[in-house]
Amino acid sequence: MNKKRERDEHLEHLWYMKEEGKDSVAGLQEVMKEDYDFDIIEELESEELVELSEEKDKIELTKSGEDYSRQLIRAHRLAERLLHDVLGGDFESGACEFEHTVTPELVDSICILLGHPRACPHGLEIPQGQCCRKSSRTAQSSVIPLVELKVGQAARVAYINCQSDQQLHKIDGLCLRPGAVVTLHQRYPSYVVECENSNIAMDEQIASNICVWREPEHFQAGEEESRFETGGRDNRRGRFRHRKGKRS
Amino acid sequence: MSSKKTESERKKGSGGAAARKIAILGLPNTGKSQIFNNLTGEYTLVANYPLTTVEMKRGVCRIEGESYEVIDTPGLHCLYIHSEEELIVREMIFSEKPDIIIQCIDANQLKQSLALTADLLETDIAMVISLNSIDETAKRGVRIDSEGLSRLLGVEVVESAAVNNSGIKELKSAIAKAGSGKPAVEYDEIIESGVAAIESELGEDVSFKRKAAILLLLEDPFLGDYLTEVCGREKVARLRQRVSEVRRGFRGNIGQAVNKRRNQWIEDLAEKTIRRQTKDAGEFSESFGRLSRHPVFGLPILAFFLVTTFFLVVYAAGFIESVLGGILVEPTVEFVRGHLPSGFWNEFIVGHYGILTMGLFNAIVTVLPILSVFFVMYGFLEDIGYIPNLCVLVGRFFERIGLTGKAIMPLVLAFGCKTMATLVTKGLRSRKEKFITIYLIAFAIPCSAQLAIDMGILGKAGFTAFLIAYGTLGVVEICAGFVLNKVIKGDEKSDFIQELPAIRVPNAKAILVKTYYRLYWFLKEAVPIFIIAAAALFFVDRTGLLDLTKHVLEPVVVGWLGLPIDIVDALILSLARHEAAAALLLNMADSGAMNFVQVIVAVVITTMFVPCFANIVAMCKELGVKTGIAMALTINISSFILAGILNWILIFTIGRWFL
Numbered sequence: 001m002n003k004k005r006e007r008d009e010h011l012e013h014l015w016y017m018k019e020e021g022k023d024s025v026a027g028l029q030e031v032m033k034e035d036y037d038f039d040i041i042e043e044l045e046s047e048e049l050v051e052l053s054e055e056k057d058k059i060e061l062t063k064s065g066e067d068y069s070r071q072l073i074r075a076h077r078l079a080e081r082l083l084h085d086v087l088g089g090d091f092e093s094g095a096c097e098f099e100h101t102v103t104p105e106l107v108d109s110i111c112i113l114l115g116h117p118r119a120c121p122h123g124l125e126i127p128q129g130q131c132c133r134k135s136s137r138t139a140q141s142s143v144i145p146l147v148e149l150k151v152g153q154a155a156r157v158a159y160i161n162c163q164s165d166q167q168l169h170k171i172d173g174l175c176l177r178p179g180a181v182v183t184l185h186q187r188y189p190s191y192v193v194e195c196e197n198s199n200i201a202m203d204e205q206i207a208s209n210i211c212v213w214r215e216p217e218h219f220q221a222g223e224e225e226s227r228f229e230t231g232g233r234d235n236r237r238g239r240f241r242h243r244k245g246k247r248s
Numbered sequence: 249m250s251s252k253k254t255e256s257e258r259k260k261g262s263g264g265a266a267a268r269k270i271a272i273l274g275l276p277n278t279g280k281s282q283i284f285n286n287l288t289g290e291y292t293l294v295a296n297y298p299l300t301t302v303e304m305k306r307g308v309c310r311i312e313g314e315s316y317e318v319i320d321t322p323g324l325h326c327l328y329i330h331s332e333e334e335l336i337v338r339e340m341i342f343s344e345k346p347d348i349i350i351q352c353i354d355a356n357q358l359k360q361s362l363a364l365t366a367d368l369l370e371t372d373i374a375m376v377i378s379l380n381s382i383d384e385t386a387k388r389g390v391r392i393d394s395e396g397l398s399r400l401l402g403v404e405v406v407e408s409a410a411v412n413n414s415g416i417k418e419l420k421s422a423i424a425k426a427g428s429g430k431p432a433v434e435y436d437e438i439i440e441s442g443v444a445a446i447e448s449e450l451g452e453d454v455s456f457k458r459k460a461a462i463l464l465l466l467e468d469p470f471l472g473d474y475l476t477e478v479c480g481r482e483k484v485a486r487l488r489q490r491v492s493e494v495r496r497g498f499r500g501n502i503g504q505a506v507n508k509r510r511n512q513w514i515e516d517l518a519e520k521t522i523r524r525q526t527k528d529a530g531e532f533s534e535s536f537g538r539l540s541r542h543p544v545f546g547l548p549i550l551a552f553f554l555v556t557t558f559f560l561v562v563y564a565a566g567f568i569e570s571v572l573g574g575i576l577v578e579p580t581v582e583f584v585r586g587h588l589p590s591g592f593w594n595e596f597i598v599g600h601y602g603i604l605t606m607g608l609f610n611a612i613v614t615v616l617p618i619l620s621v622f623f624v625m626y627g628f629l630e631d632i633g634y635i636p637n638l639c640v641l642v643g644r645f646f647e648r649i650g651l652t653g654k655a656i657m658p659l660v661l662a663f664g665c666k667t668m669a670t671l672v673t674k675g676l677r678s679r680k681e682k683f684i685t686i687y688l689i690a691f692a693i694p695c696s697a698q699l700a701i702d703m704g705i706l707g708k709a710g711f712t713a714f715l716i717a718y719g720t721l722g723v724v725e726i727c728a729g730f731v732l733n734k735v736i737k738g739d740e741k742s743d744f745i746q747e748l749p750a751i752r753v754p755n756a757k758a759i760l761v762k763t764y765y766r767l768y769w770f771l772k773e774a775v776p777i778f779i780i781a782a783a784a785l786f787f788v789d790r791t792g793l794l795d796l797t798k799h800v801l802e803p804v805v806v807g808w809l810g811l812p813i814d815i816v817d818a819l820i821l822s823l824a825r826h827e828a829a830a831a832l833l834l835n836m837a838d839s840g841a842m843n844f845v846q847v848i849v850a851v852v853i854t855t856m857f858v859p860c861f862a863n864i865v866a867m868c869k870e871l872g873v874k875t876g877i878a879m880a881l882t883i884n885i886s887s888f889i890l891a892g893i894l895n896w897i898l899i900f901t902i903g904r905w906f907l
Contacts, residue, residue, distance in 0.1 A: 161316060172507065174745070
C-alpha cells in the first residue's frame with residue numbers, strides 16, 4: 001500500500017466516524033485494525049488536516065481535512081453507485097481502489113452521468129460536488145484538444161493523434177509528447193505553445209490533434225493541488241496552475 | 249557509395265594519410281555553422297533561426313598538428329528520417345562514415361537534443377558534444393551539469409558560447425581525445441534479440457549495423473534505398489522478410505515501445521543534469537517575442553522595422569553615396585575625360601554604358617552603400633531571432649490562399665535570398681504546394697538586395713510611392729496564390745509546426761562580421777558581372793542591336809508600361825543580376841528621368857521580372873528543367889501584363905496630380 005493511499009484511508013475512516021458522531025482515537029484504531037498507523041495521524045496533524053486533543057485520545061477533522069475527505073468519500077460512493085447501477089457488479093471491491101486514482105473532474109463527470117445521486121448503495125449520503133450545486137446536465141470530457149485551452153493556461157499532454165509516423169516523429173522531436181506540460185501562449189494568427197523551455201508555432205490542424213488533460217479547476221490554488229495529484233503527475237507545485245491575467 | 253570510397257582511397261594514395269573527418273551535427277538552429285566557422289576560420293552564414301544552412305559545407309581545420317576535414321550540415325532531429333533535407337545528412341553519415349561527430353546542442357533545449365544523442369551513440373562513432381549558448385542558459389536560471397552529462401554519456405562535453413568564440417580551445421582538445429560513448433538505450437529483450445538477428449544478416453559493407461538494424465525494424469522509409477545500393481535487391485528482400493517476422497513476433501507497436509525506452513532514457517538524463525531555478529531573467533526578450541507575433545501588436549512592430557529600414561536606407565545610404573560620388577566618381581571621370589581623347593575608349597570607360605560609370609561605380613557607389621546599411625539592419629533582425637516570428641503572424645493568412653504551414657518558412661526566407669528559399673522547399677512533400685511556393689518565391693517577393701535598392705529608388709519619390717509599390721506587389725502575390733491554388737490540381741494538405749528561436753540580445757560583432765562577409769561576397773560575385781554586363785550593353789549598343797531591340801519593344805515599354813525607353817537597359821541588366829538593373833533605375837530616378845508613376849511601375853516590374861540566374865537554376869533543380877524554365881517565362885509575361893495594368897490604374901487615379 002502506498003503512502004497516499006494509507007493517508008487517504010485514515011481520512012476516510014475519520015469521515016465515517018464524523019458521520020456517526022464519534023471522535024476517539026481508540027475507536028479509529030478499532031475499525032482500521034492493522035492498517036492503523038499513529039505516524040500517519042501525526043503527519044496529518046502537522047499538515048493541519050486533523051486536530052488531536054491534548055491527551056491524544058480525541059481526534060477530529062479540521063476544515064481543510066474535511067474538504068479533502070469529502071472528495072474521497074464522494075468519489076468512493078459514486079464509484080459504488082456506478083458499479084451497482086450501471087454495471088450491476090460487485091461494488092465493494094472495485095470501488096475501494098477508485099477514489100485514490102481519479103481526478104475531481106472525472107468524479108464530476110460520473111456524477112453527472114448518473115444524474116447526481118444523493119446516496120450510495122448502502123444508503124449513506126454522497127457529498128455534493130460543484131456539478132450537483134449547478135445541477136449540470138452534460139459531462140465534460142477530461143481530455144480536451146489543445147485548441148480548447150485558454151491563452152496562458154498550462155496542461156499536460158495526454159496523447160497525440162497523428163496522421164503519419166513522420167508527423168509523429170517530428171512532433172516528438174520537439175519534446176511534445178504524452179506527459180509533457182504545454183502552455184498555450186497564442187491562438188491567433190497561429191497557435192504558439194511553450195514546451196520544455198522553447199516556443200513552438202503550429203497550425204490549427206496539429207493543435208487540435210494534441211490532446212491534453214483538462215486542468216482540475218477547483219484545485220488550482222494553494223495546498224490541495226499537490227495532494228490531489230494523480231500518479232504520473234509532476235509534484236513540483238505551481239507548474240500546473242493558471243497563469244493569471246495574461247490574456248494576450 | 250563506391251565512388252566515394254575510391255575517392256578517399258585516391259586521396260590516401262596521393263598525399264599521405266587522408267584527413268580524418270569531423271561531421272558537425274545537431275538540431276536546427278543550434279549553432280553548427282558557428283562552430284564550423286570557429287573551427288575552420290572560414291565563414292558561412294549564421295543566423296538565429298532554423299534552415300540557415302541548406303547544403304553541406306566542407307572546410308579544413310588543424311588540431312595539434314593533425315588536419316581534419318570538417319563538414320557542416322543542415323539540421324537533423326534524429327536518424328529516423330522524416331524529411332528529405334534530413335535524408336542528405338543521414339546519407340552523408342552512412343556513406344562517408346565520419347571519424348568524429350560534434351553534436352551541437354543548444355543548452356536551453358538540452359532535452360530536445362537528447363533523442364539525436366541517443367541515435368548517434370548507437371552508431372558507435374567517436375563523439376564530442378558542444379553545449380552552445382551556455383551563457384544564455386545561465387541567464388535564464390537553468391544550470392546544466394556538463395560534467396555529469398559527460399560521465400553519463402561517456403563522451404566529452406564542452407561548454408561554449410559559440411558566438412563569442414569561447415570554448416573553442418576546449419573543443420579542439422576534446423576532439424583530439426574524442427572516443428565513442430556508452431551504448432545509450434537498451435530496449436526490451438524481444439526487441440534486442442530481433443535487432444541482433446537482423447544485425448547478423450546485414451552484410452559486411454553496411455555501416456553502423458546496430459543502428460541500421462534498429463532503423464530497419466522501425467521500417468524507416470528511406471533506408472531501403474541505401475541498403476539496396478550496398479548489398480543488392482535480393483538481400484534487402486530477405487531482410488524485409490526478417491523484419492516482418494520480428495515485428496509479427498512482437499505484441500503491440502514496436503515504434504512506441506522503442507520510443508518509450510528512449511524517452512525514459514532522456515527523462516532520466518535530463519532529471520540528473522538539468523537544474524532549474526527561477527526563470528525571471530529573459531523576461532524582456534520573452535515578452536518582446538510574444539509581442540512581435542501578437543495579432544495586434546505584431547503588425548506595428550513589423551511596420552516599425554520596415555519603416556526604420558526604409559528611412560535608414562534612403563537617408564544614411566543616400567548620404568554615403570553622395571560623399572563617395574564627390575570624392576571618387578567625379579574626379580575619376582574628370583581625369584579620364586581629360587586624358588583620353590573622345591571616341592571609342594573614352595565611351596567604353598566613362599560613357600553612357602562605360603565599364604566604370606555603369607559597371608564599377610554603379611556597384612560600389614550606388615549599390616554598396618545601400619546594401620551595407622540594409623544588411624546591418626537585416627543582420628540585426630536575424631541575430632535577435634525576429635524573422636521566424638513572422639511565420640506566426642502570416643500563418644493563418646497563408647492558409648486562406650491555399651498554402652499550408654510548411655510553405656511559410658520558405659516564403660519568409662525568400663526575403664533574404666530567393667535562391668536559398670527555393671532550395672528550402674525540398675521539405676515540402678506535396679508537389680502542388682512545392683510548385684506554388686517556388687512560383688511565389690520567384691514572383692513578387694523582393695530578395696534582400698532588391699528590397700534594399702527598391703527602398704533607395706522609391707525613397708526618391710517618397711514614402712507613399714513605397715507603400716503603393718509594395719502594396720501592389722503584396723496584392724499581386726496574394727492573387728497569384730489564389731489563382732495557382734484554383735488552377736493546379738491535388739489537395740494534399742501538409743502541416744505546419746515550427747520551433748521559434750528565443751529572442752536574444754543582438755551581438756554587435758557578429759552582425760558586423762556577417763555584414764562584412766555579405767558585402768565581400770557581393771563585391772566578389774557581383775562587381776565582375778556589373779562590369780561585364782556594362783561592356784556587353786556597350787557593344788550591343790555599338791552594333792545597333794540595342795536600338796533595334798528598343799525600337800521593337802517601344803510599343804510595350806512606352807505605350808503599355810508608360811516607361812522611358814531606356815528602361816530596356818535595366819531589363820536586360822536584370823537578366824544578369826537584379827542589383828545591376830536596380831542601380832540603373834536608381835540613377836534614372838535620381839536624374840529626374842522618371843516621374844512618380846513611372847518610378848513605381850519600374851520598381852514593380854523589375855521586382856517581378858525574371859528572377860536572377862541562380863534562382864532559375866535552383867528552380868530547375870527542384871522542379872526539373874522544363875518546368876523551371878516554363879515557370880520563369882510565365883513569370884516574365886505576367887510581370888509585363890500586371891505592371892501595365894498598374895500603370896494604367898495609376899494614371900487614371902492619382903496620375904492627374906503628378907502628370
